Amino acid sequence: MIAAYIVAAVIYLTYTWSLWSRTRAASRRSRDPDAAHP
């Protein structure tokens, strides 16, 4: 039963991290467009 709570938390936190890393990468590219296209 605790396993279900852990699995759900892992999925939610992984998706949160995925959104965070993608938005961070996009805003970094917008500040320095040359870094994305060397």
Next chain:
Amino acid sequence: MTAELEQAQRIVRRGSWLIAVALAAAAGIYVLALAFTPLEVRQGLAQKIFYIHAPAAWAAMLAFTLVGLTSGLYLWLGDLRLDRFAAASAEVGVAFCAVVLTTGPIWGKPIWGTWWTWDARLTLTLFLFFLFLGYLVLRRALHDPSERGRFSAVVGILGTLLVPFIHLSVYLFRTLHPQPVLLKPSAPSMPPEMLRTLLASFATFTLLYLGFVTVRYGLSLMLEAEEASAGA
């Protein structure tokens, strides 16, 4: 920095706050469900999965229903914001559906004696999950925004047609899955302490859905602004 990019970053910031509040509330739900909600007599501890499984299913069905509605409106009005929202909602729906499909079997093993059975509701939910995974893959494969919007809107609408079947599957088919205790025409069939936890959980995961969709929508805007500046 362009006005579009600034707007996108504002949306992402707003969504991030929503996610932070929702995740903190979810931690509270965990404590409430595990420590302050009574044990169900017949199922014991396994029943507590219900407080995270049912709200995740609600959030997934809400997400996919909104994909269908906004996709239909996109085909009618051609407004790119609707397509952007549909894409965001589909991705978030897949995340919630993954929670449903993993927590369900963890409950099924002690109660049914098996991790999985090809029951109507389980099978249809698995199909829905794969259908929206396909939707997301299709979006990545198409580069023309108009073509991507139209093709994925059709897939999104067809996928959403499964949602009412999934909700009604426990009435339409002979199924092992428990009947609804909350989303049904009659009054909720559970004690007030359990109902309180369940309602709080529904509110929390609806808020988490809103936070995820807001950030995902803002991310789409950021990527579009990037494409526009690269093409300019």
